[in-house]
Amino acid sequence: MKAKQSLGSRLAEGVSGGLVRVFLIVVGLFWLVPTIGLLLASLRSPEDIAASGWWKVFTEPSQITFDSYSKLLENEDITSSLVNTVWITVPATLLVVIVGSLAGYAFAWMEFPGRDWWFLGVVGLLVVPVQVALIPIAELFGEIGIFGTVIGVVLFHVGFGLPFAVFLLRNFFAEIPRELLEAARLDGAGELRLFFRVVMPLGAPAIASLGIFQFLWVWNDMLVALIFSDSGSQPITVALQTQVRQFGNNIDVLAPGAFISMVVPLAVFFAFQRQFVSGVMAGAVK
Amino acid sequence: MTSATAAGGVKPPAVPKSRKSVTGTRRTVAALFLLPALVLLGALVVYPIGYSVVRSFYDQSGDGFAGIDNYKALFTDEGIRTALKNNIIWVVFAPTVATVLGLIFAVLTERVRWGTAFKLVVFMPMAISMLAAGIIFRLVYDQDPDKGVANAVWVGVHDTFTQASAFPKAHPGRESPLEPAGGGAFITKSPVRTGETVSLPLVGVAPDLMPDDAKPAVAAKPEPDKITGTTWQDFTRGQGVGTLNRVDSSELGYAGMRIEAVKDGRVVASATAADDGTFTLPASADGAQLRLPDSNFKEPYAGLDWLGPSLVTPAIIGAYIWMWAGFAMVLIAAGLAGVPRELLEAARVDGASEWQVFRRVTVPLLAPVLAVVTVTLMINVLKIFDLVFIIAPGSAQDDANVLALELYRKGFSEDQPGIASAISVFLLLLVIPVMWFNVRRLRREVRR
Numbered sequence: 028m029k030a031k032q033s034l035g036s037r038l039a040e041g042v043s044g045g046l047v048r049v050f051l052i053v054v055g056l057f058w059l060v061p062t063i064g065l066l067l068a069s070l071r072s073p074e075d076i077a078a079s080g081w082w083k084v085f086t087e088p089s090q091i092t093f094d095s096y097s098k099l100l101e102n103e104d105i106t107s108s109l110v111n112t113v114w115i116t117v118p119a120t121l122l123v124v125i126v127g128s129l130a131g132y133a134f135a136w137m138e139f140p141g142r143d144w145w146f147l148g149v150v151g152l153l154v155v156p157v158q159v160a161l162i163p164i165a166e167l168f169g170e171i172g173i174f175g176t177v178i179g180v181v182l183f184h185v186g187f188g189l190p191f192a193v194f195l196l197r198n199f200f201a202e203i204p205r206e207l208l209e210a211a212r213l214d215g216a217g218e219l220r221l222f223f224r225v226v227m228p229l230g231a232p233a234i235a236s237l238g239i240f241q242f243l244w245v246w247n248d249m250l251v252a253l254i255f256s257d258s259g260s261q262p263i264t265v266a267l268q269t270q271v272r273q274f275g276n277n278i279d280v281l282a283p284g285a286f287i288s289m290v291v292p293l294a295v296f297f298a299f300q301r302q303f304v305s306g307v308m309a310g311a312v313k
Numbered sequence: 314m315t316s317a318t319a320a321g322g323v324k325p326p327a328v329p330k331s332r333k334s335v336t337g338t339r340r341t342v343a344a345l346f347l348l349p350a351l352v353l354l355g356a357l358v359v360y361p362i363g364y365s366v367v368r369s370f371y372d373q374s375g376d377g378f379a380g381i382d383n384y385k386a387l388f389t390d391e392g393i394r395t396a397l398k399n400n401i402i403w404v405v406f407a408p409t410v411a412t413v414l415g416l417i418f419a420v421l422t423e424r425v426r427w428g429t430a431f432k433l434v435v436f437m438p439m440a441i442s443m444l445a446a447g448i449i450f451r452l453v454y455d456q457d458p459d460k461g462v463a464n465a466v467w468v469g470v471h472d473t474f475t476q477a478s479a480f481p482k483a484h485p486g487r488e489s490p491l492e493p494a495g496g497g498a499f500i501t502k503s504p505v506r507t508g509e510t511v512s513l514p515l516v517g518v519a520p521d522l523m524p525d526d527a528k529p530a531v532a533a534k535p536e537p538d539k540i541t542g543t544t545w546q547d548f549t550r551g552q553g554v555g556t557l558n559r560v561d562s563s564e565l566g567y568a569g570m571r572i573e574a575v576k577d578g579r580v581v582a583s584a585t586a587a588d589d590g591t592f593t594l595p596a597s598a599d600g601a602q603l604r605l606p607d608s609n610f611k612e613p614y615a616g617l618d619w620l621g622p623s624l625v626t627p628a629i630i631g632a633y634i635w636m637w638a639g640f641a642m643v644l645i646a647a648g649l650a651g652v653p654r655e656l657l658e659a660a661r662v663d664g665a666s667e668w669q670v671f672r673r674v675t676v677p678l679l680a681p682v683l684a685v686v687t688v689t690l691m692i693n694v695l696k697i698f699d700l701v702f703i704i705a706p707g708s709a710q711d712d713a714n715v716l717a718l719e720l721y722r723k724g725f726s727e728d729q730p731g732i733a734s735a736i737s738v739f740l741l742l743l744v745i746p747v748m749w750f751n752v753r754r755l756r757r758e759v760r761r
Contacts, residue, residue, distance in 0.1 A: 043667070047421050051431055054418070058435050058635065064462055065449045080460045081452075130350035137343040143756075145347075150755050152358050154744045156696045158717055159737045160361035162368065162724050167356075186357025189350055218342050247442030249699050250717075254725060264444045271703055274451055285448040289441045296440035300433075303440070304643055 069095055069282035076278050095283045105284060107259075108266035112246060112288075114177050115262055119184040119245045124238050126185065127192025132226050134193065135200040136208065146197060152190040160187070161254055168255065175257035183255055184245045192237050195309050199233035200226060236306035239299050243292050263288045362741065369734035383735035393736070395711065396719040399626050403633075403697055403715060408690035411634045412683055415641025419649055420671065422642075432646065436639035443636070447703025450632040454619035454704070464616030471614050479524050479569050481612045486516040486547055488557060497607035500575065507599045510535050511542030513572070514558050515605075520550055522613075523565055530566035530590040532559075538596045544570045544605070545590040566590020570609055574598035620705065622712040629704045629713060633697065641686045648682035649675070692744055716740060 067081040070091045075083070084090050099105055133139075134146045164183060168174035173182070203226065211225045227234065249264040256265060267284045270277040296303055372379040387393050418435060422428030438446060455461025458468040485491040485499060490512060494500035505511050510533045523546065530545030544567045548554050555561035570586040574594055582598040594603075619628045652675065660670045676683075698717035705713035716736055724733030 044424065047424050051418075051421055051425060055431055055434050058438070060462060061449045061453050061635065062438075064452050065445075068452055076460075080462065080465060082462070082465075126349045126353065129346045133343050133346035137346065139340050139343040139347075145351075147752050147756055149350075149354065151748050151752050152354065153751060154692055154747050155358055155362065156717075156737070156740045156744060158696060158720055159365050159741050160358060161720070162730050162733055162737070163361035163364035164357065165725075167360075182353075183357060186353050189354055190358070193350060218346075222346075243440060247444075249442065249444045249702075250721075254721075264442055267444060267448070268703065271448070271451070272707060274706070281448050282452075285445040289445045292440045292442070293437070296437065307439075307640065307643060308647060 065282055066286060068278065069286045071095075073279040076282075077275070095279045096287075099280060099283045099287070102280070104266055105263070105280070108261050108263045109287070111177060111256070111260055112262035112264075115180050115184070115252070115256075116242060116245045119181045119188065120238055120242045122181070122185045123188040123192045123241045124234055127189055127196050127237065128227060128230065128234065129222070130189075130193045131196030131200050131230075132222055134197040135203075136226075146193075149190050149193045153194060155187075155190075157183075157187055157251065165254060174255065175260060177256070177260045179255045180252050180260065180262075183251050184241075184248065188241050188244065192241070195237055195306075196230060196233055198309075199230055203229050232302070232305070233309075235299070236302045236309060239295060239302050240306040243295060243303075246292055365734045365737050365741075368730060369738045371731055373729045373731045375730065379731060383731045384739075386732050387735060387739060390732070392711065392714060392722075393716075393719055393732075396714040396716045399714060400695065400697075400716050402626055403630060403694045404691055407630050407633050407637075407694045407697075408687045410630075411638045411690055412641045412645075412687045414634065414638040415643075415645050415686065416676075416679070416683065418638065418642040419646040420675065422646070423649065432639070432642060436643055438636045439639050441636075443699030444703055446632055446636050447700050450628075450635075450700075450704050453632075454628055456616070456618060456620070458616045461616075461619070463619055468614055468616045471616070480515070480518050480567060480609050481522060482517045482519070483515040483546075483567075483610055484517045486514060486554060486557070489514060490558065491515070491605070494604055497610050498604055500604040501602045504600050504602050505540050505542075505574075505594075505598065507538050507540055507596050508535055509540060511540060511603060512558055512560075513542060513544035513570075513603065513605065514547035515544070515567070516546065516548040516554070518546055518567075524568045526588050527565040527568040527590075528588040529562060530560045530564045533591045533593075536593070540574075540594040540596075540598050540603075542572075542592055542594075542603070543590045544572065544586050544592065560590075571606055573604045573606055574601035575604045576601040580604075620709055622709055625705050625709045625713040629700050632700055632704060633694070636700075637690060637693070641690065644686050645679060645682055648679050652678050688747060692747060695740060695743055 064081050067084050068076055070093070071081065071084065072090070072092055072094060075090050130149075134142060134149075160183070165174060168179045173179040207229070208221065208225060211221050216224065247264070248262075249268060252262045252265045253268065256262065263284065267281060267288065270280050270284075274281065368375070369383050370379060370381070371377065372382070387397070418431070422431050425431070453461060453463050456464065458464040485493075490501055490503070491499040491514075492502055499515070501511070501513070530543055533541035533543045535541060543560055545560060546565050546567065547558060549561070549563040552561075552563055555564065566589040567586050568588040568590065570590070570592075572584050572586065572592050572594070573580045574582040574597075576598075581601055582594050584592040584594050586592045617624060619625070656674055656678070657670055660674050665673065696717050697715055698721065701710075701713050701715050701718050702721075710718070716739070720733045720736040720740075723729040723736065
């Protein structure tokens, strides 16, 4: 009886195991095909794209060409917007990490009146939609003359990156063993020394998660830059966005452009998967 | 993303018993550490909230107090109402579908050895910009089944189950014995008799749309007590019609054309043309008119108009799910790893089927994670902008409208900052419950 049952259930398991595998492979293809489509489209001439689907390259591999890429890299608008993306993303990430660490440390280990209330206030800001700030900040930046500049875009990203940064780092720093800090203090370390030599190194995992998160967030942003940058300071997302209205005619710019804009975030993602995932988790799961 | 996250941190920080500062920090030092963050947050987040709230009660120029007029516009303005309706669709469907898919993927990947590779593939779109995802899906949703992969697949499936019609755009040429019979069908001008041969020539089918098995047309031979005939394309590219209404050697038969004999409005006999275009009808068709029914001439199925007014929102939601199901999957998989295996085993030993284990044990245990994921995605979806802005073509932007897009339009291209501010305050009000929840939970944790 028992043997029979286990044989039957083993059979059932074998069949359902096969089904599970087939299902997951189909889903995996569903997830891969759109990106492959973009890649292959970027490797064909606009004439070929207008004539047939990207899957044609499987039967006519001779269609593959890097012309769109080489033309794109001669396109002044695109190359300068790529440079802008870097000029926006790097400072916005560094500033959030530094300012967030300072505040996170203060909230975790310093004593001052109303500390926990201030911290709860910051936590409350976690879910504030950026939309609330678009109009007021546009006017503010206009008045102080940084509307349309890289500085303005960076500042906006720092402002909206900070609540999460402070929240994440304060929680992480609070778990540093008290003895470590006290020992350093007894050795005569000053506040700054303590911060840079003890807290920052011990907090490295959280800082890395935060940095990667913020980096991807800013690199991939379009909305904020759409409003706060001008044609001289716009990042790649905004430069490409202007071409979308004539999608069919600009496919030779859009497809390779989108792919180039994806290369950096994808490289970061694959290189730092673990930190990225733990950043995602810190943001949501408990 | 960052500011979108619903809440709650890594594990509740192990709060030191007495959280005095480490051996007496001076308050001025604390203030210096905090100052940059508080100044930036104050100027860039807190001040704008206040400003938007005040601004939303003033008219578009900002000079006159407008009371709640701007908020009334939320419910009277045509564009905003569409946006509101679409936002509701988004908030209801996108987070739930993404969470359910994430749950299914998380549970199933535990059963295959290459689960990690699968997770990587599904999670990857989270790393790219919504702009790039938008461009990717503009390509996917291209209307032409020869270019857009969505319609290529859809048409393929569709044509497997329904017969494709063979002769789109075919129509009678000059001095034809055929005339339109309404509804796209064609009928002979005069009745046919047994022993006669009938010519049913048409023109207008593009050479590459002719059936693959079409052979050069052959003039039918008369047979006693039967009606015979030929239906063919009376035209050859580069050679014209040849002899009008006569079969020329270079002309192709309409292989598979359906022919009906109609007498007094009733179909009395029917036939299908052979590869060379010939057909034979029995004596019962004597005195009938021959009709080529409209089913011969339907346009080939062109697939769905993904980015047309009725499908554009579901189509964009599909792109969103492509991006975010991986987020749900990773969080749920982490929750799943924390589910005690013994519980699942115990249920299996008790004779529960896999489905029962999933339904009665796994899902209830994961409920808190599922809730957090869904709420996080809801907050995220509330503010959806880039995907709609990029994927919806100009002609469908009004139909695909969402609140964040409408805010952008009102605030930055239609010069109505009062209404735009009201929309932003409305969005803020919607996330206040989550804000309150976050603060309450954290307060319990930071309390000494």
